[in-house]
Amino acid sequence: MSIVGTRVVRVEDGTLITKGGTYVEDLRHEALTGAVHATFVRSPVAHARITSIDTSEALQAPGVVAVYTAADIDLAPGQAGPVAQPWLADGVVRYVGEPVALVLTEQRYQLADAAELVDVDYDPLEAVASIDAALADETLLFPDLGSNVAQVTGGEFDEHAFDDCEVVVTETIVNQRVAPAPLEVRGAALAWGEDDRLTVWLSTQNPQLARTIIALGLGVGEERIRIVTPDVGGGFGAKIGSDPEPVVLGWAARRAGRPVRWTETRSENLTAMTHGRAQQNTVTIGGRRDGTVLAFRLEVVQDAGAYPRTLFLPTLTELMASGVYHFPRVETSSKGVVTNTTPISAYRGAGRPEATAAIERAMDLFAAEIGRDPAEVRRTNFIRPEEFPYQTPTGASYDTGEYAAALDRVLEAGGYHQLRAEQARRREAGEPVALGLGLAAYVEITGGDGGGESGRVDVNPDGSLTAYTGASPHGQGLGTSLMMLLSDQFGIPLERITVRHGDTDEVPTGVGTFGSRSLQLGGSAVRRAAETVIERARALAAEMLEASPDDVVLDTDRGAWHVRGAPSSATVGWADVAARAGDGELSEDVWYDEGTPTFPFGAHLAVVEVDTLTGKVVLRRIVALDDAGPVVNPLAFEGQRHGGLGQGAAQALLEVMSYDSDGNPTTATLADYSFISATELPDFELLHMATPTTRNALGVKGIGEAATIGSTPAVHNAVVDALAHLGVRHLDMPATPLRVWQAINDARKAD
Amino acid sequence: MIPAQFRYQRANTVEEALAALAEHGDEAKPLAGGHSLLPLMKLRLAAPEVLVDLAPLDELRFVRLDGDTVRIGALTRHHDLHGDGVLREHAPLLAHVAGEVGDQQVRHRGTIGGSLVHADPAADLAAALLACDGTLVARGPRGEREIPATEFFLGPFTTPLEPDELLTEVRLPRQTGRGWAFEKFTRRAIDWAIVGVAVCGQSVGLVNMAGTPLRASATERALASGAPIAEAAELAAEGTSPVDEPHATAEYRRHLARVLTARALEAAAA
Amino acid sequence: MRVTIEVNGRTVSEEVEDRMLLVHFLREQAGMTATNIGCDTTSCGACTVLLDGESVKSCTVLAAQADGHAVTTLEGLTGPDGDLHPVQRAFREQHGLQCGFCTPGMIMASVSLLAHNPKPTREEVRTGLEGNLCRCTGYHNIVNAVVDASGQEVAQ
Missing domain, CATH: 3.30.365.10 (Aldehyde oxidase/xanthine dehydrogenase, molybdopterin binding domain)
Known part of the structure; x- marks a missing residue:
């Protein structure tokens, strides 16, 4: 009987309800030994010129390792649509919550004490605080752009479009700004290794995309960045890829020569995570x-x-x-x-x-x-x-x-x-x-993004199954769903199937989880990989059963191969097939891009x-x-x-x-x-x-x-x-x- | 977020607490349940240098009937007030309102004394105590004094307590036989009241209608002179000065005060 | 100052800053990381633990205030043989969690709720959990879980 379509309690829950998940803040990894703690000093004003930043008093505070500002950062600025976005505010701040300085301390409790002492002078500019104010174009956020309108599409309207209508109604509807507010705020832990690679433990929906963003930001090749996604306490779109902060932190970890840990506060989250x-x-x-x-x-x-x-x-x-x-x-x-x-x-x-x-x-x-x-x-x-x-x-x-x-x-x-x-x-x-x-x-x-997804399925020597997905579930229960699909295809029980995701060294290619894409694309990728593996196994099973591949069938109730029409005669199980298989023969890694x-x-x-x-x-x-x-x-x-x-x-x-x-x-x-x-x-x-x-x-x-x-x-x-x-x-x-x-x-x- | 540094000190008797407060003056703050003070300290809106923890003072945890007076120890937790048999019988409004403060966890820590001395105009208990003609008892180096609730709330977060005084007890006349009701208007259950109305007999206490909790005096006078509820409730916003905020304008608050007062009076009379 | 707290039956005694919050003591000194921090304002309930058997928000309690007292966190709910507490079992069975971040606090708040009200109605569960926020579940299955844990039938 197929398990797919039946109500299955999540495999993910066992740990979550007994020990709690392992979120970034919970990591006790050896590579993070001796890590410094980080916090960002953020702008308290919406629009202003920064006239000076005095870090001297903060540098004297207990436990302070470093205080960095835009003047220290030797990276090319990031890009946000048509404009450059500095990693730390450079001369101008443009919203309350914009990062202005980074403070590193030995202990977590020293962060807020030191951050309070960073003295920033702001010369306020007129704030553009609404759509109407932006459209008025009286104050410009980016004078080089010439306008606050950063993108225009369509608008060639037919003036007769409503001519044949008996009734025409018009209304302006505000779809208000809301905060995604995942229960887990943003966080990261970063460590450069002796191999000169940066490992970033990141609360993200897309480790591979985060790798690209952080590599680009740091100006290094992607092979030098490894993203590891621990448990993620919700994302809702606001943890797609990486925000600018982890780039600054990766840079700071190198400059300070120490691993860095960062967790924002909820008040920071509500103003500095995207809305x-x-x-x-x-x-x-x-x-x-x-x-x-x-x-x-x-x-x-x-x-x-x-x-x-x-x-x-x-x-x-x-x-x-x-x-x-x-x-x-x-x-x-x-x-x-x-x-x-x-x-x-x-x-x-x-x-x-x-x-x-x-x-x-x-x-x-x-x-x-x-x-x-x-x-x-x-x-x-x-x-x-x-x-x-x-x-x-x-x-x-x-x-x-x-x-x-x-x-x-x-x-x-x-x-x-x-x-x-x-x-x-x-x-x-x-x-x-x-x-x-x-x-x-x-x-x-x-799945509207048009990208594909990766999926890999391995039959292990003991007849168990390991699947790897480029999707990056963070509460959706996709792991259990993929296990159910695989169990159905292979006839292997759930407890002998493992689904892995989130470590870019283990899953080098992938798109991740957003746009409700993960089952239709990630699931399809795993399905395709599984089909290939099963066909290879069929050939092996046929040899062992001394039958033609066309004549052997997989009994998915028992997880065993037998000759068609003779289910009670000789069978070979997955461990048997795995023993017969050559290295990697029962492993398939696919990129599924047929989905639309x-x-x-x-x-x-x-x-x-x-x-x-x-x-x-x-x-x-x-x-x-x-x-x-x-x-x-x-x-x-x-x-x-x-x-x-x-x-x-x-x-x-x-x-x-x-x-x-x-x-x-x-x-x-x-x-x-x-x-x-x-x-x-x-x-x-x-x-x-x-x-x-x-x-x-x-x-x-x-x-x-x-x-x-x-x-x-x-x-x-x-x-x-x-x-x-x-x-x-x-x-x-x-x-x-x-x-x-x-x-x-x-x-x-x-x- | 974490508070700025301070020194933590535990008082084992009221006298010890008073001595500590006397020693440190306004650099010290007494700590009861901490559910008003610690959130402010975490946001660094308050930064006392010394916290004097009153937790060991079991003698300030009680509810008892003393003749016609209900006496409540200042360190009695909201949760205990809500479930207390004596309070439910003799001051049911206060018992009910204690169950409306914050949430389950907050009520397990927060105390009546802590809430009252914080003097937040949006606090439920203050208006309820006001409606019940309560008094507050403070002890200090100059001895003990009893302050009527009507004279206790001087302004937002302001009371007549001196830095070296400690609120030890809350007293109110037993309310047996008086109708009561509490109307708390919020967006979410967990929110502070936009407006609240506490009715005890023909007394009406208002939450968040000024910089302090206050009585709807015009309504009370109208009731006393025999006006019907609907008519008296129309006067509920007289003499109030509610704060004007984007999510609740002053005009809206005055309107709510009238509607909720009518509802509370009807419920209390029923 | 030295703070000694019995955490899940084990005595943890450490020298800490006077200002240390109980939640950090539990996570850093006691090594119990299930308890999470979700806000700065005593709003979200993610840090809920039992202090002498009563639910509290451990971000708004000083470690010093818990000195000499007993704390139970999610880790302490599981029986010695790994037996799940009825509330843990029900959260899994009823799919009362998704990302899991609010879950330790939500479970501890539910345990406390049921201690005071062993057979709550669905409305009473909702009101009882007003101080615990969840972004994933829409709360429907959390209510189911608490009703289930109370031994009452869950209406489908």
């Missing part, structure tokens, strides 16, 4: 009063933060602009602007949640304008199953989808019509606690109650269908969806990284940043559907980000829906009590 989202999107949607949408326009402005290193985000939003709908005309444009704020990068969904939020708010605005039910309007415009593969006007090629079926399942399971009746009853009775129903139908793109992007989809229904007297929103239910094709381990699959739902609801209701007009962050600790907790979330109601794809060896799609993408607009729409009878048409996320109360008041005044 996500931060778009301002103007939607224009037009169509007929029967609910047919004829044209949709999306104008994206991406706040890229101070150093625009991730300008793929707005174009990914453009790619996914039209969502699950067959619209005759779709037009998009984007601008990426720099501001005096923390740089923006990937956060769970990275570009796609913004697209879905824009189109799903637009669909509700359109439905409200023509007075039709939002479910009905969605159904009218869905891409139909027979239209796949579907080429979107923005250039995506959707593989498979059952969009209407997904929505119908959710409506039925949620009791949509009864909920609408209850909503009407409350409105009729004038009850102060309003009911809101929010829908989102979504499609997203996984897949398009998971789904529908979510959120139910909220809004206290219209206080503005407080309580999320009562989320009913979610997330279809990512066949499921390897339902346990991990559901876990990914749960986490996604939580983070999506968090953005809709609570979380925002805020800055004042001077560019000072006002949510820089976990006491101030409204990280969602168990008390703000309901139990999740999950529905299942599995529509396979043909675009990779496993027929699977990615699930890491899907539920975040669906739940954010579902919850957001629910809040607006709850207030519709009070005249509220739109309010931006997060739907905090104050914002909801103000929206109600504004609608009342307008009435």
Whole structure:
């Protein structure tokens, strides 16, 4: 019986629940003996010229080994999109949290004492603290660039695009800046070896990519860098590759001649780890009063933060602009602007949640304008199953989808019509606690980066199995999933299979984990390697069984080869085959690059109650269908969806990284940043559907980000829906009590 | 993050604690549960040179009924207050509010005395004590003095305690038979109150509506003169001066004070 | 100053700075690295341990305050023969963890919660864990795990 598709408790958990994981901070490696501790002195102002840095007092502090500034660093600066990004601020600081100096001390407790004594004089410049301020181009972050607009795409709009529409609605929707906030902050430990190679233990999602970035930064060949990924306490996109800090630390380890350990504080993390989202999107949607949408326009402005290193985000939003709908005309444009704020990068969904939020708010605005039910309007415009593969006007090629079926399942399971009746009853009775129903139908793109993945499978002499993957799981449970796939193919039990990843000396090539790519690409790579190994084993088994290779079969229940039709006669097991095999014969290392992007989809229904007297929103239910094709381990699959739902609801209701007009962050600790907790979330109601794809060896799609993408607009729409009878048409996320109360008041005044 | 350096000293008796405080003056801070002080020290917003740990002072951990007065030792933890039978019977509002402070772990360490002397205008217990007509007992080199709650909270993080004085006890008249309710408005359960309202009989204490906890005097007067709840609650924001913040404007806080006061009064009357 | 703490049944006595936080004493002096640090503001609960049997956030307790007391960390929950504590078992069985970073604190907070409320409702579990943040699970399976550990049926 196949183990794939059954609920398997994770192999990863045994240690995590007894001894705890081994995260960077937990390493007690011999090579780190005598390591110095490191901390960065960071800018407390958003935009200023540095007039002087005096390190003399800090150098006198107990235990200080070194204090470095930009003047010490003899590396070529890094590059962030079109601009240079110095490793330590060089003359100008551009956001609160930008590294200005590096302090090394003998003991951890000496760090903060010494860092306080580094005396930096700042001559403040006007801060560009919002998208509007950036677009005004009055103060420039990078005068050489000539503008704060660092990237422009599209925008050649047809002025007649909406001419044949009976109704046109437009709205500017803020997709607010949020903090990825993995529970483990950033950290690294670094040691140069006697062989002049640098080993970096790094909390990353992509060791091989980190190796490239750090080698480039240090100006050395990649062969001189080894990345080892210990357990990683969450990444959510913000630990892709390497940030600039590890480059500085690698340089400092060499300069100081000592291994270096670094763990940031949470307050540093909230201002100096990249943030996500931060778009301002103007939607224009037009169509007929029967609910047919004829044209949709999306104008994206991406706040890229101070150093625009991730300008793929707005174009990914453009790619996914039209969502699950067959619209005759779709037009998009984007601008990426720099501001005096923390740089923006990937956060769970990275570009796609913004697209879905824009189109799903637009669909509700359109439905409200023509007075039709939002479910009905969605159904009218869905891409139909027979239209796949579907080429979107923005250039995506959707593989498979059952969009209407997904929505119908959710409506039925949620009791949509009864909920609408209850909503009407409350409105009729004038009850102060309003009911809101929010829908989102979504499609997203996984494995969209176009890269491949590595996979290697070895049959060991004892008949056990070791697999190596270029994916770099950090909580997803991919190791267990790969073991399940291998167990199924080889007939070898899970406890005799090991999956290894994260050490670039052991897995030299790989792309890593982001964009929900790891199962569809990493899993396919391991699948291909396994197939080759099994075919070689077949030849060996045939020799041993004195039969033709075509006549031997692998009994995957027993993990043994036998002659076809004679299962009870002589068999050879994996250890037997391994004994017969030549060196490396039962090892295969593949680069899987046949996979192309897949398009998971789904529908979510959120139910909220809004206290219209206080503005407080309580999320009562989320009913979610997330279809990512066949499921390897339902346990991990559901876990990914749960986490996604939580983070999506968090953005809709609570979380925002805020800055004042001077560019000072006002949510820089976990006491101030409204990280969602168990008390703000309901139990999740999950529905299942599995529509396979043909675009990779496993027929699977990615699930890491899907539920975040669906739940954010579902919850957001629910809040607006709850207030519709009070005249509220739109309010931006997060739907905090104050914002909801103000929206109600504004609608009342307008009435 | 870690605090700046300090000297840790443990007091085994109240007298020892007082002697240590007298010796070091305002360079010293008494340490109870540490859940107000240590977070500030970790962020380096406070940097006392000496911490005088009061942990051994078991004589300051008690709840008892003394005639018509409920007496609470200053070092009694929130967790113990919340579960205390005497408090639940004779001062149920305070027992309830103690269970609303922070989270499970914070309540296992934090003490009523520590919370009150910290005088955070967003603190729940201070407003509750105010609504219960409580008093605070301080001991110092000049002896013991009893300070009514109405005179204890002078401003944000400011009390009349001298650096050499120690809060030892909290007293309040037994509340038996008086209706009570507590309305705490937060974004997340774990957050400090944006606004809170503590009602004990016809007394109304407000959380976070000024630089100190305060009584909704206009509401109380209206109730005393027989006004219906809805009418009296409309006056709840009178005389308040709530802070204006991006996530909670002053106008919004005044509105919440009115809504929550009505709800708390209704619940207390029920 | 010298601080002596019984950590998971073993006496650890070390000379440390007066300002040393309990979490660092546990990790550095006692070598118990399961307990993690997730914030600076007593917000996240990753550092939760039992101090004399009660859950506390060890980032907000001085080692000096724990002097002469007993601390249990995740490592101390497992029985002598490697038997899992019911809460450990339930977290694995119910998939109550993903990256594992909040897990030691979450498990210790759950143990404390169940000590005070042996048969909590799902709502009581959520409220009881309000001081423990998790970024991975959306909390659904954590609630399942605590309900399961309490011996109650987990509604599917």
